[in-house]
Amino acid sequence: MKWSEKTWQAIEDKYMSILQMNFIKELSAGNLPLENFKFYMAQDSLYLEHFGRTLSLIAAKIPDLQDVLSFMRFAENAIVVENALHEFYFKDFGVTDKGVLQPACHHYIHFLRSTAALECVEVAVAAVLPCFWIYREVGNFIFKYQNNINNPYQKWIDTYGGEEFSAAVDHAIAICDKIAEKATDDTRHKMTEAFIMSTRMEYHFWEAAYELKIWK
Numbered sequence: 001m002k003w004s005e006k007t008w009q010a011i012e013d014k015y016m017s018i019l020q021m022n023f024i025k026e027l028s029a030g031n032l033p034l035e036n037f038k039f040y041m042a043q044d045s046l047y048l049e050h051f052g053r054t055l056s057l058i059a060a061k062i063p064d065l066q067d068v069l070s071f072m073r074f075a076e077n078a079i080v081v082e083n084a085l086h087e088f089y090f091k092d093f094g095v096t097d098k099g100v101l102q103p104a105c106h107h108y109i110h111f112l113r114s115t116a117a118l119e120c121v122e123v124a125v126a127a128v129l130p131c132f133w134i135y136r137e138v139g140n141f142i143f144k145y146q147n148n149i150n151n152p153y154q155k156w157i158d159t160y161g162g163e164e165f166s167a168a169v170d171h172a173i174a175i176c177d178k179i180a181e182k183a184t185d186d187t188r189h190k191m192t193e194a195f196i197m198s199t200r201m202e203y204h205f206w207e208a209a210y211e212l213k214i215w216k
Contacts, residue, residue, distance in 0.1 A: 003180035011199040023210040028142045030151035040209035042098045043105040045085045050109040052078035061121040104208035108201040126191035130198040136169045
């Protein structure tokens with residue numbers, strides 16, 4: 001069994017919990033309050049900027065040159081999406097200011113950046129994988145079960161239901177599996193722990209948007 005397959009089994013219950021979240025259900029149905037979606041978009045924009053920087057750091061550390069190019073492209077795409085959010089979706093939904101990093105976003109990006117900076121590259125690659133993989137699976141779930149009649153969030157849903165994004169996710173998973181094959185048992189264990197931690201962060205990111213969690 002590949003590392004990715006085994007590790008996905010370890011977070012299956014957490015992934016199912018994400019699918020059951022009110023944010024996901026209401027986004028899919030098209031009745032999510034606009035205030036919650038605006039909060040989510042602003043935080044997601046801030047997140048993507050730092051995520052892109054994290055991917056760039058991984059690109060500088062990963063040994064294989066083809067993987068270097070891949071992570072440079074991943075980083076570029078994260079920044080391009082962030083710019084697209086700011087230019088198009090922010091205007092569509094009336095978001096005028098991204099604001100500051102709120103707790104869930106702050107904790108997530110600082111976990112990723114510290115992991116990329118201080119841990120071995122294998123663990124860093126595993127830590128960023130849930131942002132690719134879980135996001136695709138959630139996006140596909142929403143795309144499949146959405147109310148596509150006058151859903152105000154249709155544009156966002158279409159963005160994450162695309163084949164181009166899915167291909168990038170498959171590539172990221174393949175890189176992680178290739179690296180895991182050559183890693184020691186101890187490193188693979190740390191990779192799995194990092195993947196699980198990022199999965200928890202994904203849950204809390206969605207939760208924070210629904211509950212509008214801000215600094216006290």
